Amino acid sequence: MSEEAFAEQRKQLVQAMNLHSKSVEKAFLSVKREQFFPAELKQYAYADSAFPIGFGQTISQPSTIAIMLEMLSVKPGDRLLEVGGGSGYVAALLSELVGVKGKVFAIELVCELQQRATKTLTQLGYKKVEMRCGDGTLGWREEAPFDCILISAACRQVPKPLTEQLKEGGKLVAPVGGRFTQEMVLLQKEKGKSVEKDSKCCFVFVPLKGKFGN
Ligand code: SAH
Numbered sequence: 001m002s003e004e005a006f007a008e009q010r011k012q013l014v015q016a017m018n019l020h021s022k023s024v025e026k027a028f029l030s031v032k033r034e035q036f037f038p039a040e041l042k043q044y045a046y047a048d049s050a051f052p053i054g055f056g057q058t059i060s061q062p063s064t065i066a067i068m069l070e071m072l073s074v075k076p077g078d079r080l081l082e083v084g085g086g087s088g089y090v091a092a093l094l095s096e097l098v099g100v101k102g103k104v105f106a107i108e109l110v111c112e113l114q115q116r117a118t119k120t121l122t123q124l125g126y127k128k129v130e131m132r133c134g135d136g137t138l139g140w141r142e143e144a145p146f147d148c149i150l151i152s153a154a155c156r157q158v159p160k161p162l163t164e165q166l167k168e169g170g171k172l173v174a175p176v177g178g179r180f181t182q183e184m185v186l187l188q189k190e191k192g193k194s195v196e197k198d199s200k201c202c203f204v205f206v207p208l209k210g211k212f213g214n
Contacts (some may be wrong), residue, residue: 075102088117159212
């Protein structure tokens with residue numbers, strides 16, 4: 001498929017998603033989802049679904065990502081953490097939202113996926129994203145605290161190190177629940193405590209592994 005054909009499909013998907021936030025809409029229009037897809041699946045890059053990226057993992061569904069991004073209301077200049085970086089697609093969207101003054105840190109448990117994602121992000125010129133391989137339930141202590149944290153895998157509860165690494169007033173979004181269905185929960189840190197601000201039903205993510213995972 002040609003660049004133009006992908007661009008047209010990207011526009012159509014964004015229109016169909018009916019986004020509330022202009023900045024989130026702009027981010028979706030800027031990031032080429034096909035670049036984060038395995039070669040044999042690129043033709044499906046603008047279907048609003050999750051797709052396999054290898055190692056039993058998936059690239060998240062655009063409309064689900066949109067819900068998470070709109071719940072977080074990321075601002076230019078923010079320092080963000082994504083747990084479960086996978087293909088790097090969400091990290092690229094986050095990078096568009098934080099702009100040149102912000103920074104995105106992403107952790108991916110499967111080192112092969114992290115290496116592939118880092119390569120893709122570098123090739124596409126996403127200089128504000130740093131991705132490493134490791135257990136994201138421990139957070140990224142050296143770079144904390146964060147304005148926003150996004151957990152891209154299903155957890156029974158939000159790992160404690162992550163709420164600890166959130167700034168005062170900072171926001172965290174995560175799919176919380178059992179193996180087969182989760183609620184998208186928005187927490188905000190107020191006076192040192194995480195307070196639930198919003199939740200939306202129902203989502204299905206791959207499980208969050210690691211020390212404070214499932
Ligand atoms: N946001 C990704 C989708 C990721 S799917 C994208 O846009 O492509 C969830 C990812 O979380 C998987 O790649 C999985 O390997 C990863 N994961 C699961 N447990 C993890 C952990 N403890 N730390 C870091 N990554 C984890």
